[in-house]
Amino acid sequence: xxxxxxxxxxxxxxxxxxxxxxxDDMIKGVADITTKYEVSLVGGNVSRSKNGVTIDxxxxxxxxxGTGVARSGASVGDLIYITGMVGKSAIGFSxxxxxxxxxxISHRMAVPFIASHLRPxxxxxxxxxxxxxxxxxxxxxxxxxxLADLDHICKQSKVGADIYTxxxxxxxxxxxxxxxxxxxxxxxxxxxxxxYELLFTVKKGDKGKLEAVCKQExxxxxSIGEIVSMKRGISIIGEKGTxxxxxxxxxxxxxTYRGKRCLKKYx
Numbered sequence: 001x002x003x004x005x006x007x008x009x010x011x012x013x014x015x016x017x018x019x020x021x022x023x024d025d026m027i028k029g030v031a032d033i034t035t036k037y038e039v040s041l042v043g044g045n046v047s048r049s050k051n052g053v054t055i056d057x058x059x060x061x062x063x064x065x066g067t068g069v070a071r072s073g074a075s076v077g078d079l080i081y082i083t084g085m086v087g088k089s090a091i092g093f094s095x096x097x098x099x100x101x102x103x104x105i106s107h108r109m110a111v112p113f114i115a116s117h118l119r120p121x122x123x124x125x126x127x128x129x130x131x132x133x134x135x136x137x138x139x140x141x142x143x144x145x146x147l148a149d150l151d152h153i154c155k156q157s158k159v160g161a162d163i164y165t166x167x168x169x170x171x172x173x174x175x176x177x178x179x180x181x182x183x184x185x186x187x188x189x190x191x192x193x194x195x196y197e198l199l200f201t202v203k204k205g206d207k208g209k210l211e212a213v214c215k216q217e218x219x220x221x222x223s224i225g226e227i228v229s230m231k232r233g234i235s236i237i238g239e240k241g242t243x244x245x246x247x248x249x250x251x252x253x254x255x256t257y258r259g260k261r262c263l264k265k266y267x
Contacts, residue, residue, distance in 0.1 A: 001070075001139040001198070002131025003063035005124065007042045008034055011056040013049035026055075037124060067131040069200070074138035074157035078201040080225040081210070083126050086146050087185050088171040090192020092117030094182055109174040120196045126219050127198055135210050139200035145193040147245060151234060153201065160232040163225040166239065190236075201227055 010030060014023065034041055039059070092113035123141065130136040138153045146168070154161055170185040202210050207223075214221050225237075234245045 001136075001141070001200075002068050002127045003061040004128060005037055005039050005059050005061040007060040008039050008044075009058040009060075010041060010044035011046075011054075012044070013047045013054040015049050015051065015053070018053060037122075064132070067128075067134070069127075069131050069136045069139040071138050071140050071153045071156040073136075074153055074159050074201040074227050075203070076159060076227055076229055078137055078203055078227040079207060079223050080150070080161060080163070080199070080201055080227060081221045081223050082142070082146070082169070082197050082199050083123050083219065083221050084195070084197040085169045085171055086142060086195045086197055087187075087189030087192055088113055088116040089120060089194040089196075090117070090188035091171060091173065091181055091185070093192070093194065094188070095180060098180060109177045110180070113171070117194060120194060122196055123198045126217075129213065129217050129219075130198070130200060133209070133213050135202055135206055135213065136200040137203060139198060142195045142197050142199050143193050145191045146195075146199065147190050147234065147236075148193070149199055153199070154227075154230070154234060157201075157227075158230050160228045160230050161225055161234045162228055162232075162237055163235070164237050167222065167224045169222050 008030075012023075012026075030041065033039075092110075092115070095110050095114055096117065127139065127141075130139065138157055140149050140153055142149050144152075147163075150161055150163070153159075165186060168186070168189055170189055173181055173185060210221065228235075236243045236245060
């Protein structure tokens, strides 16, 4: 983590029923994001698919020696941070599943959640700042869910973690929208994924430096927990107690379901 994207390879397979307009809209979306981050589309492929649409991308980037951040550098006592807010994208996805027509979702209040899912913001700049200033000891982006991606860091670093639910920045769901959202915001934050916020660890002694850099560079981070010994595993700590997490639930590409853990124990 912490590199600068430079080149994009894009491969597309579509059926004969795919309209030119749909392809044009997709290419426009690619052009928008590559222009924003100064990424060059340098190659790829277009082919016909018998069933469905397949889109495959490969991004090639650059990394200054000594500024890259792996998942394996977290140590006991490090503080756990995230950028931005988590859970908003998964809430947007749950709203989209209510109908195939976005316009049929009546509340304008749903738009920011849906936009978070359809147009996530990659934290490229923030990752580079954390790497260049040698602040993050381990880092990953949240694509599979906060707990699942934290588990990746813990396994690679051979550590455990304590997470405090009261510290996690959650989206505020408007009252009129709550009846359309199936679960508590905390569920979406822990298990939803697709936020693409950064989850990273920082040595306690660097807390002041991190806060100063974030203030200067104008981006927000939140401390949500602490790295502990591997034998303690990953625990979620809430007002009503602690739950030790065994099987880590989140998005899994080789499963057809997401976690169904009850959150009442630690809310």
